[in-house]
Amino acid sequence: MNELFEIFPFGAGVLxxxxxxxxxxxxxRLVAWALSCIGLGAFATFASGEWRKSVLYxxxxxxxxxxxxxxxxxxxxxxxxxxxGA
Known part of the structure; x- marks a missing residue:
């Protein structure tokens, strides 16, 4: 299941x-994008449990x-x- 959380930041970024x-x-648009990046990135770190190893994740x-x-x-x-243009 951990592999799923490793791909999550890529999928979230694409969407x-x-x-x-x-x-x-x-x-x-800029405010919504910045908050979404922070929220989705933080969720990926929490969901994978990497925050226990280091906050730098x-x-x-x-x-x-x-x-x-x-x-x-x-x-x-x-x-x-x-x-x-085409």
Missing amino acids: LGLIWSRVGGPRR FLFDIGLVTLVSVTVALGVAYWRRLSR
Whole structure:
């Protein structure tokens, strides 16, 4: 079951990146995205039990969710721009 929690930050980041552009205005979008990254990353650390080993796992999982969601959101924006031009 622990393997599931290791993949969770990636999956959460992908889903967050895909729905990022659908949330309210720019400021609301940024606040919602930041809170979601923190919440999902913290959940991944709690669920896997890594917080018992070191508190630094919070930073790692939050950073992982953030990095993946930004990468996916940029990829979606690039793909939309390409599909409009065609």
